[in-house]
Amino acid sequence: MPSRAGILAARPASRSGASLVRRPLVVAAIGIALLLTALVAGIAAGSVTIAPADTLGILARRLLGLDIAPTWTAAAETIVVDLRLPRVLTAMVVGGGLAVAGAAFQGLLRNPLADPYVLGTASGAALGAAIAVLIPVRALILQFGLLHALAFLGALTAVTVVYRLSRVGASAPMTSLLLTGYAVGSLLAAGLAMAMYLSGTGLRQIFSYLLGGFDASSWIRLAVAAPLIGLASLAILLRARSLNGMLLGEEAAAHLGVDVRRERAILLALASLATAASVAISGLIGFVGLVAPHVVRLLVGPNARLVLPLAALLGASLMVGADLVARLLGEIPVGVVTAVIGAPFFLALLRRAHAGYEL
């Protein structure tokens, strides 16, 4: 199977010299093509099939304002513009944001197994959401309910607590962060289990939050979450230099001009913000934030300046694709799809590249 082995077997020898410059451009072009394909497919496919040409026509007419005579029904236009478009765009933004946050956490903690949820964001958000289900208030402000608010706050609170606790007398801050994250996460998981036990009829709602999904996407929710995720991701990208410095450890980073304490706090805050905003609108969707940065690193190396934007592209494409699969299989939770695709993919990746890629 030479073609299948090709991508990974070619590393690391081929990732040197002139390819350092050219390869990222090729990967970026493929990433953009992949994302566009996923977006169009995601908009065109669903329980009501709309021809790709019609989909493009509707998008061109509504988004670009082109004067195209409709060859489609008004219902098709509503489905595309009000249901599918916000949905695929939400998947795109969340996938991209989780991938960037995952890459940042991996670089910051210097741990390839880190993902956006590693420091307690996931368990904090889950507990917040579960508490929201238990509280019998069903008011919505701008389509945001208690569940979104508490999930968002829960995620940020959990990370803040982990960060504060880890700083007490820690000589190895990164290890301390990881272990504290694990401990706090376990505690919050116990709280979640209790909330689920008490939830009665709300159990299904908590469960569907835990598995994640984009079926409740809307333009307004996207309009609130996208700037948060987008700006946090952009700010992380602008600090790529700090992440690069940390490749060799914190002391070396300091010698290379990185103010380690400050940069660590800022990057943690930004990555947590992107993660919290993502999990607030889409629930807990695993693997994208873990796998996307690794795939990109295998292709272009560990330079954060390349890894962050390319992981965003790949994460966005993966998430749109996973949501499409979830819809085609009758609205199963997208978290199930990403796990089923992501876990074996990750294992295959590790096996192929075992020589140059140890965990």
Added chain:
Amino acid sequence: MIRVDGVTVVYRERAALRDVSVTIEPGERVAIIGPNGAGKSTLLRVIAGLLRPTTGTVELGGNRVDRLERLAVARRLSVVPQLPVLPFATTVEEVVALGRLPHEHPIRGMRPGDRAAVAAAIERVGVGHLLGRDARELSLGERQLVLLAMAVAQDAGVLVLDEPTVHLDLRHQVEVMELLGDLNTRDGTTILAVLHDLGLAAHFFGRLILLDHGRVVADGAPAEVLAPERIREVFGVDPSFVRLGDDRQVRQVPHPSTRATLPT
């Protein structure tokens, strides 16, 4: 210029440095020697601004090092780091390129000048044959050379090294010493290195600073600093193990089998 003035560092109630004052002029080549635990690495960390002295001050080019931004320090002083555990596959070229972090454009990254500096450092340290390799697959000695190339690429005017030859074979030890000499004489780079090998220190460095129990006990030319009675006093070893030659060469001649019987 590096000016260390009255620096005392207390670590968990133990003084690692006691009232150390040292001045290093631009373009000097200085080796710090002394027994284990004498405070050599602590002195380097204080000079690099990584460790704040309990009392006393450190100035780098006229500025207090603890008041400079990390980026400003990194442009004036480069440090060959300890061998790190790399979390991801990283090619040798990518590691050397990290030396340009303090200089590269904050958003666009490396510019042509940075790439040229990386290529020059790779050439100069002689790690060109390792380029495409994953730095994690290299031997300890090779990794040490790659990190040296990174620090050379940083092009900072002052190069600080802690035990730069510890994992190297004899040929590479001499090559690294010659490279440091070349960087010093040809580029005017100030070299500050902690060395254990007194022979290398005396042969390749014009000035030695001898530390013992956190104090500077001698500072000057090798023949003067490595006086036999001082070697016996500080290292607790008979000076005949460290022979001063006709010129100012010092050679370590280890004879472990005769060690116990030698008169003191």
